[in-house]
Amino acid sequence: MEAQxxxxxQVGDRVRESQEALVEGLVQDIRAQIGALDQEAAARSLLEASITENVVAAINFLRQGIDxxxxxxxxxxxxxxxxxxxxxxxxxALIRAYRIGHQRFLDHTFALLDDLPAADRVPVCVELVRLSGQFIDLICEQVGRTYERERDRWVASRSGVRQRWVTDLLGGGPVDRAAAARALRYPLEAVHLACTLWPATRMTSFDLVAAVDDxxxxxxxxxxxxxxLVVPTDEYEARLWLALPGPSNAPAPPSGSASSSASASASASASASAPGYLGAxxxxxxxxxxxxxxxxxxxxRTSARQAARIKEILGTRLGSGAAAAPLWVHYDQAAPVALMAGDLPAVRDFVMCTLGALAAAGAREAVLRDTLRIFLDRHRGHAATARAMSLHRNxxxxxxxxxTALLPRGERDLADDFNVRAALLAVHWLGDAVLATGS
Structure with a gap:
């Protein structure tokens, strides 16, 4: 028994050496096979952390013979x-993820046993199946209890009730609008501006509630x-809807603001001039x-969906190492990027082909890209660009x-600058994730 x-x-040691590849494969498999767990960047980060810690715990369970x-x-x-x-x-969906993880863990582990003598291989495989099954059952029992307790607490709270109504409203199916409006104490017939809020720095859930209320x-x-209407998505995020005033008494967006175009409305008759710009x-x-x-x-529904797309973009930008100062971004500022950011490899290919050497991830190229983007955004006006960037015209x-000299075809690429502008906008919002890294 001691030899076994x-x-x-020994097998646990081998799995630990290939732990990174195992975790990466598990994350990809679970996201691909369980759509409910393939969520936005913040939730994906939590999924990866959970998988990583579970794999480490499983390896330690094998190596140390934990009771x-x-x-x-x-x-x-x-x-x-x-x-x-x-x-x-x-x-x-959560329990299914653990079952997928269990199967892949065993597949990965069995592949490391080829050099063992045949007499040892079978009893070791049997023991690995027994121990891993014991591990996964105990972990599933604990996370299941945690899920149920949190679900009961969340549904019983006022926030949970609001979230259930909002989930029904956003689901696209039939819903009793009058009952929803009464329960939420919010006018669903209004012109809505939706916003997703999340911390720019570490904070407790209590502090997040206070910050959202501010x-x-x-x-x-x-x-x-x-x-x-404020509805927490979870302890790390909240949604906010604002019922805007009618066009007759609506304030105008700030003059000259780059975001003033966000006052566009989805309804030509009721909200064509409703304001949508809000500064931090x-x-x-x-x-x-x-x-x-x-x-x-x-x-x-649409405003909330657009806000979620912008959050996804900002998650990519912040994840690529951009400054973490609070960012307040409106859909119209990044709408083209929101429409194409679902396929980052394709966006990266587009950026590199369109910008050429200007797509390098260096500080010099970043300055040149920003200047060219602002220059094209201001109708190629040198004086207007100089004012916007506080630079001398020269x-x-x-x-x-x-x-321009770094573009693949030089000045000829600016004859019809649509692609160049789109590529520069993509880099501005998605950062290093769509740049050539030199690897």
Whole structure:
């Protein structure tokens, strides 16, 4: 028996050496096979943390012969279960992920046994199946209890009730709008501006609630909103809807603002001139992603969907190492990127083919890209670009000349600059994720 335990420990050591590849493959498999778990960047990060800690715990269970009665689910696994409960993801999706993980763990482990003598291989495989099955059952039991407790708590809370109504409204199926409006205390017939909010710095869930309420008060005051609806998505994120005032008493967006076009509405008759621009208040601790204003239930849904797309873009940008200062971004500022950001490899290919050497990930190229982007956005006006960037006109001319020289066909690429502008906008919002890294 001791010889068998020594072999199991040896196998555990081998799995630990290939742990990174195992985790990467597991993340890809689970996202591909369980659509409910293939969510936005923040949730994917929690999924990866949960898988990583579970794999480490499983390896230690094999190597150290831990008493099953002392086995505790990893912290990240329990946190991920709570988040899924808050987001109304079925528990069956979570348990299925563990079953997929168990099978892939065994497949990965068995592939490492080829050099063992045949007499040792069978009993070791049997022991690995027994131990891994014991591990997965105990972990599933613990994360399942955590999920159920959090689900009961969340549904019983007022936030949970609001989230269930909002989930029904966003689901696209039939819903009792009058009952929903009464339960939410929010006018669904209004012109809606949706926003997704999440921390720009580390904070407790209590601090997040306070920060979101500060944004709500700021937004209601700045836009003279008729009503506001705040619905936590989970302990790391919240959604905000604002019922905007009618066109007759709506404030205009700031003059000359690059985001003033966000006042476009989904309803030509009811909300064509409704304001959608909102700037961050001083001292804000939250990132904010806004959709366009839209009327009625359709606008409620569409604006929220657009805000989610902008959050996804900002998650990519922040994840690529961009500054983490609070960003408040409206859909119209990045709409073309929102439409194509679902396929980052394709966007990267487009950027590299369109910008050529200007797509390098260096500081010099970044300055030249920003200058060329602002220059083209201001109708190729050197003076207007100089004012926007607080530069001398000669500096702008020099930078534009250098940037143009790095394009694949030089000045000829600017004869019809649509592709160049789209590529520059993609880099501006998605950052290093779509740049040539030199690898």
């Amino acid at each position: 335990r020594a072999l199991v420990r 099953p009665d002392q086995l505790e689910a990893p912290t990240a696994a329990l946190a991920y279960a709570r988040v899924l409960a808050q987001r109304d993801v079925p528990q069956s 944004v709500r008060a700021h937004a209601v005051s700045a836009l003279r909103a008729r009503a506001a 208040p001083e001292g804000s601790l939250l990132h904010a992603a806004f959709g366009r204003p839209g009327a009625g239930l359709g606008g409620f 500096s702008v001319q020099y930078r534009v000349h250098r940037a």
